[in-house]
């Protein structure tokens with residue numbers, strides 16, 4: 171294999187590139203990225219990066235020895251010619267890594283107005299930050315991780331914030347008890363939390379109101395639409411390799427001969443899911459699976475069987491989770507202390523499959539071990555735990571749109 175193309179200059183793609191070089195691949199490496207930026211860390215975008223510009227770049231891009239083709243999205247994949255299409259250009263490859271992540275779900279057509287923002291990339295965060303300076307009355311729509319974090323960060327800046335969520339905040343990702351704690355945190359910090367679904371927005375030349383399906387209206391100078399996210403697979407249309415649910419990766423780590431996929435866009439049969447497929451929308455997974463994709467391309471490795479783990483931040487509290495915490499698990503608070511410190515366990519068919527906690531960092535390594543042990547027989551007998559299609563922010567079943575909303 172002399173030429174490898176990576177489509178998607180995010181964490182998964184970058185991690186794949188680094189692992190290829192680490193394994194001794196010294197051929198041509200081309201990284202094609204839709205954004206004009208080299209790989210950067212996305213998690214701060216809904217957190218500290220809204221407070222002020224900081225350097226989010228991932229170290230090591232200069233040393234990768236790659237040709238960076240940034241600022242233009244891949245528009246197609248020609249499987250016969252084995253080439254990625256970027257407009258008129260065709261970039262030939264012997265090996266390919268698909269790492270195009272997700273895009274934020276947009277508003278229904280005709281309802282977008284100036285003052286309505288999405289939050290997926292660095293430029294989105296910059297646009298949002300420019301607006302914040304005018305101290306607008308802000309409505310965040312979507313009570314998943316991104317909506318919840320954004321509401322907390324903007325409230326921390328002293329803005330008037332209303333958080334509108336179709337379901338109780340964080341509930342489908344982390345269960346009713348943890349969702350209730352998150353919601354209480356928002357209220358205590360002065361965020362108005364409303365359960366409801368957005369019907370649309372209106373205003374003269376700029377957003378002025380958010381309309382709810384129940385007929386209610388909320389005044390807004392700024393709206394952050396954190397409505398969920400969907401896999402970036404448009405460019406693969408006609409190839410049979412991707413659909414609205416991502417790109418299916420086989421047990422050998424490959425999508426097709428010489429083609430691997432990783433990160434938020436990738437779906438694969440996880441042994442802990444007894445052949446059912448799963449997609450993980452978390453940072454740690456993008457890094458690990460990117461490296462796994464590189465190993466798969468260079469030949470023969472075992473299945474990818476990570477234990478999901480992720481973190482989130484709310485009002486200075488770091489929330490951590492390990493394993494499966496989605497809606498089809500039974501959740502139970504096993505510790506709750508002042509200051510919104512808590513620990514919740516998640517069980518599936520009576521078996522411990524996940525934990526989420528804030529303020530109990532020291533207990534996490536032991537839990538991780540316990541969960542891995544509890545799930546080990548599941549992997550062997552292939553009698554899976556939660557029927558969760560997406561671990562997003564997890565998110566999820568936990569559902570695909572949890573992190574984003």
Ligand SMILES: Cc1cc2nc3c(=O)[nH]c(=O)nc-3n(C[C@H](O)[C@H](O)[C@H](O)COP(=O)(O)OP(=O)(O)OC[C@H]3O[C@@H](n4cnc5c(N)ncnc54)[C@H](O)[C@@H]3O)c2cc1C
Pocket residue numbers: 177178179180181182183202203204205211212213214215216242243244245269270271272289290291316402405432433434435450451452453454456479480481482483563573
């Ligand atoms: C605001 C925010 C906060 C988050 N916070 C957390 C957190 O606290 N904890 C956590 O665990 N996870 C968090 N995440 C999730 C985490 O950042 C993602 O799981 C991770 O970035 C996924 O990496 P990826 O490389 O798969 O996808 P991405 O990071 O989305 O990268 C994909 C790249 O591919 C590019 N691309 C798309 N289509 C094309 C195309 N056709 N051609 C070329 N390039 C293309 C995109 O522009 C993008 O640059 C957060 C995500 C967001 C958006």
